[in-house]
Amino acid sequence: MNLLDSVESLKGIGPKTAATLQKFGIKTVRDFLYNLPRDYENYQYYVPIAEIKPGKVVVRGKISNLKNRNTTRRNLTITEGVVTDASGALRVIWFNQKYRVNQFSADKEYLFTGNYEFKNGRYQLTTPSATLAPEIEATSSDLAPIYVAHGSIKSLDYKRLIENSKAIFNEIPDLLPSVPKNTRKNALFDAHFADTPEKAKTARDYLAYEELFELILAAKLNKKENEKLKSDKIPINLDKIKEFVAGLPFELTGAQKKASYEIFRDMEKGVPMNRLLQGDVGSGKTMVAAMAAYEAILGGHQVAFLAPTAILATQHYENIGRTLSKYGVKTALLIGSTKNKDKLKKLIKDGTVNLIVGTHALLTDDTEFSNLGLVIIDEQHRFGVEQRQKLLLKSPEGLAPHLLAMTATPIPRSLQLTIFGDLDVSILNELPKGRQPIETKIVPELEIQEKIYPEIAKTTENGQQVYWICRTIDEDSRIETISVKKRYEKLKQLFPKCKVDFLHGRMKPAEKDGIMGRFAEGEVQILVSTTVVEVGVDVPNASLMIIEDAEGYGLAQLHQLRGRVGRGTVASFCYLITSEGTKPTKRLKELEKSNDGFHLAEVDLSIRGPGEIYGALQHGALDLRIATLADTKLIHKAGEDVNAFLENPDNMLKYKELMASIARYQQITTLN
Numbered sequence: 268m269n270l271l272d273s274v275e276s277l278k279g280i281g282p283k284t285a286a287t288l289q290k291f292g293i294k295t296v297r298d299f300l301y302n303l304p305r306d307y308e309n310y311q312y313y314v315p316i317a318e319i320k321p322g323k324v325v326v327r328g329k330i331s332n333l334k335n336r337n338t339t340r341r342n343l344t345i346t347e348g349v350v351t352d353a354s355g356a357l358r359v360i361w362f363n364q365k366y367r368v369n370q371f372s373a374d375k376e377y378l379f380t381g382n383y384e385f386k387n388g389r390y391q392l393t394t395p396s397a398t399l400a401p402e403i404e405a406t407s408s409d410l411a412p413i414y415v416a417h418g419s420i421k422s423l424d425y426k427r428l429i430e431n432s433k434a435i436f437n438e439i440p441d442l443l444p445s446v447p448k449n450t451r452k453n454a455l456f457d458a459h460f461a462d463t464p465e466k467a468k469t470a471r472d473y474l475a476y477e478e479l480f481e482l483i484l485a486a487k488l489n490k491k492e493n494e495k496l497k498s499d500k501i502p503i504n505l506d507k508i509k510e511f512v513a514g515l516p517f518e519l520t521g522a523q524k525k526a527s528y529e530i531f532r533d534m535e536k537g538v539p540m541n542r543l544l545q546g547d548v549g550s551g552k553t554m555v556a557a558m559a560a561y562e563a564i565l566g567g568h569q570v571a572f573l574a575p576t577a578i579l580a581t582q583h584y585e586n587i588g589r590t591l592s593k594y595g596v597k598t599a600l601l602i603g604s605t606k607n608k609d610k611l612k613k614l615i616k617d618g619t620v621n622l623i624v625g626t627h628a629l630l631t632d633d634t635e636f637s638n639l640g641l642v643i644i645d646e647q648h649r650f651g652v653e654q655r656q657k658l659l660l661k662s663p664e665g666l667a668p669h670l671l672a673m674t675a676t677p678i679p680r681s682l683q684l685t686i687f688g689d690l691d692v693s694i695l696n697e698l699p700k701g702r703q704p705i706e707t708k709i710v711p712e713l714e715i716q717e718k719i720y721p722e723i724a725k726t727t728e729n730g731q732q733v734y735w736i737c738r739t740i741d742e743d744s745r746i747e748t749i750s751v752k753k754r755y756e757k758l759k760q761l762f763p764k765c766k767v768d769f770l771h772g773r774m775k776p777a778e779k780d781g782i783m784g785r786f787a788e789g790e791v792q793i794l795v796s797t798t799v800v801e802v803g804v805d806v807p808n809a810s811l812m813i814i815e816d817a818e819g820y821g822l823a824q825l826h827q828l829r830g831r832v833g834r835g836t837v838a839s840f841c842y843l844i845t846s847e848g849t850k851p852t853k854r855l856k857e858l859e860k861s862n863d864g865f866h867l868a869e870v871d872l873s874i875r876g877p878g879e880i881y882g883a884l885q886h887g888a889l890d891l892r893i894a895t896l897a898d899t900k901l902i903h904k905a906g907e908d909v910n911a912f913l914e915n916p917d918n919m920l921k922y923k924e925l926m927a928s929i930a931r932y933q934q935i936t937t938l939n
């Protein structure tokens with residue numbers, strides 16, 4: 268067996284199954300084995316209904332009294348039933364899953380796994396998964412792995428496929444130099460077949476370590492590779508930059524000065540800059556980018572500035588374009604809806620345009636540059652690897668452009684060095700003068716009318732604007748929540764004097780831009796939206812942010828959303844609405860206390876603790892599948908071990924599979 272063979276070489280996987288798996292990125296035996304369970308169900312530990320406590324639970328019983336009803340308030344179909352075991356009975360509830368009424372036989376026993384919670388005045392088991400008890404118990408004595416569904420291949424199917432391949436685990440060679448206490452084959456085996464939660468955790472820790480080792484090794488090797496590349500040297504033009512800074516309507520923060528100086532120093536070196544600018548929301552990253560761009564243009568180069576959405580690209584184009592045009596810089600915007608693209612592309616190709624701001628539309632093969640020297644990427648994690656690579660291929664022969672990536676997702680300082688071994692990092696940890704801190708408060712759903720509506724009235728009467736964030740666009744079958752559309756209708760009714768509008772990710776880009784544009788112009792006072800407003804849009808006149816069902820978001824995301832307000836000079840407020848029956852989490856309380864994104868990132872790490880399967884803190888330059896940034900100890904250990912590994916040059920030749928395997932990370936983290 269070779270780990271790089273096609274999955275089709277495995278017993279029990281025919282061409283059809285292989286094709287389905289391949290569609291989901293599972294191409295090789297390795298991919299197949301490393302597709303670990305998303306979670307494990309502990310059916311052994313189902314509890315008697317009489318002893319059940321709030322939280323995630325498993326119960327085993329028969330179900331009766333099933334019926335569907337419609338709610339008018341939220342326009343949901345609710346399926347209700349009663350689960351009974353020897354000790355008692357329990358109400359279960361599903362949303363918009365009508366088929367549930369016909370799913371069950373009254374005389375059979377099922378295992379129900381779901382959240383037991385207090386809602387609307389009573390206890391209930393919400394949207395449980397349900398499986399015939401004997402069926403599960405026959406296939407798994409203890410711990411049952413749950414796999415993410417891959418099209419028609421559902422969790423139980425994947426489990427069967429893995430079981431069919433049990434024999435090959437024995438042949439798996441270790442990937443890394445000796446790691447204490449475990450082997451790769453044991454870890455992989457236990458990740459799929461562990462019979463206790465402890466074993467599963469040990470296995471995952473091993474594999475997380477392996478993943479981190481690869482990632483960090485790739486990062487360190489990237490740095491070495493990068494140092495071999497050449498870029499044009501861009502001399503520091505202090506006089507012009509001073510003139511530019513003096514012309515700004517505000518004073519730069521110390522952090523902005525320091526970051527721009529670090530960038531200038533990088534660009535004068537002749538080796539491509541590979542720098543990440545991390546700054547909390549509102550810290551003024553764009554101005555630093557503008558200075559970098561100006562500097563490169565003064566040195567005779569073109570600059571490409573990529574933003575993740577057309578709205579943001581347009582905003583950057585207007586801001587930076589306006590600021591730099593005074594100094595003779597020619598700026599152009601290239602997005603999907605740009606007219607006369609061919610004409611513009613000619614001007615880019617012949618070098619007439621100095622700064623091109625755009626979205627993915629910038630990346631098509633027919634956009635050619637005359638002398639691309641600097642690439643700036645805003646919110647880099649929104650771009651795929653291939654797209655970044657494409658841009659980097661557009662500079663003159665033999666030269667790599669300098670690269671500046673910007674992000675508002677703070678990586679905890681404690682991890683930065685290890686994780687970003689290949690990137691230089693500048694940090695904006697200071698807010699511009701005159702900013703008022705955002706006041707944050709947790710408000711239970713039941714108090715919306717009494718506490719929130721008056722705030723909206725006050726804010727809009729003062730000529731300020733409001734964001735209201737909802738979790739779903741329409742009604743969702745899994746979570747009971749008020750959607751964007753519902754909330755929009757409601758607010759429109761309640762505030763007839765205001766212009767209310769809504770925004771979500773399923774709208775066409777042009778439609779989104781139109782609405783966001785009207786909000787930015789102040790024509791819309793209240794904007795109801797999903798988290799699409801999360802990235803970057805700057806509307807300083809918005810001073811009130813309401814986040815409904817706040818307990819459903821990660822800390823980083825809440826902080827990011829909150830950063831949409833507090834960008835002007837008036838006091839701003841953020842209300843975190845918790846839904847009925849939930850207690851404010853530690854996360855929300857921390858958010859109430861602090862406005863500092865870096866501090867919150869550290870807190871987030873400590874709250875989560877290692878081992879949690881959680882993706883919200885993932886970062887663009889990272890593609891962690893098993894490990895998370897919360898695995899601090901593992902990260903540090905892997906960092907030390909990589910250093911030891913690199914001290915012996917023979918290792919590079921000796922660990923062939925490892926070196927081949929990290930190539931995929933090198934693709935991701937190599938920015939040049």
Ligand code: ADP
Pocket residue numbers: 517518519520523546547548549550551552553554675699700803805807834
């Ligand atoms: P972010 O870091 O979130 O991208 P922006 O670059 O959008 O932040 O800046 C937020 C706002 O602050 C913008 O309106 C910008 O013009 C303004 N700004 C930037 N730097 C300063 C400064 N030093 N003093 C005052 N305002 C500033």
Ligand code: MG
Pocket residue numbers: 552553803
């Ligand atoms: Mg920004």
